[in-house]
Amino acid sequence: MPRMFDRLLQEELEERSLSPWANKSRESKGRKNKEQPCPLRTEFQRDRDRIIHSKAFRRLKHKTQVFIAPFGDHYRTRLTHTLEVGQIARTIARNLRLNEDLVEAIALGHDLGHTPFGHTGEDALNEVHSGGFRHNEQSLRVVEELEGNGNLNLTWEVKDGILNHSLDKEKILDPETKSHPHTLEGEVVRVADSVAYVNHDIDDAVRAGIIKESDLPGRSLETLGRTHRKRIDTLVQDMVRKSWDKPHMEMSQEILASFNELRDFMYGEVYSSGILQVQRKNAYRIVTDLYRFYLESPNSLRDAPRKDASSGEIGRVAVDYIAGMTDQYALNIYTDKFLPKVWG
16 A cells, blocks of 8 residues: 655655755754644645635735736736745746745745835835834734734744845845845745746736836846746746755846846836826825824724734834735725715
């Protein structure tokens, strides 16, 4: 009778088949609170499943990627971005013989703490909250304190990848970057995040009429490809070839330069475009006004996580509550609190 493909067999398979640079689930640094192993799933598979079943993950479908509450069914949301990051990261990991389950768990959890209205909401909370705000730190906070009755109790490797996925507008594979994931799987998600958002934001910006395909830098297109599919394929293949059997992710200089040129174009012509500035200004006001409202009316935080916090922590509770909102929920709350009602 063939042996059941249980956790132990999967762990043995990891030991035999994965790269020496891969993180094997049996060798995980573990969880903050010890648990009995699952008979069927490895530790990283359990983490992936906990993230997928969390409320924060479900809310990603109604959070903005770039365009705020857009009309149209085909613009990316934070959820579709997350899935695209996961697909790119898993392709890279599979070809480098890394731990796909770890990569997938990090990718699915990396944006759980993102605010409504994309990075505009993040900038607004960072401005008004005395403790500052960064979405990657909030994503870690979500899995450590706000989900699963206070803790999803994920493994150290997944939490490290979530915390260190963000580039903070730094260029991809910049040796001067401020933070580094401590696993090669975390590095894979970090680069896949950039590859995903630059390419799918081009697609959305063209759809919205902000740019035309002909506006894109020609030298980059000649190197990477003239279609969304071709550019991702070129980038992934290059990373796999250059990173094979190495402890860190690498890209060839020509491909890296072309990608960074395309990324710089997006920051200059799309993310800072005048067309989006009105949306950003309105979204910024919504988030900052809601924060100040909750500081003045803490009783309105009765639905917030950790609503039993002391008065000195009200700002932190307000940040957690607002960061967890979807775009439409934030708009509805703002309308209810700040816009006059019709009488009679």
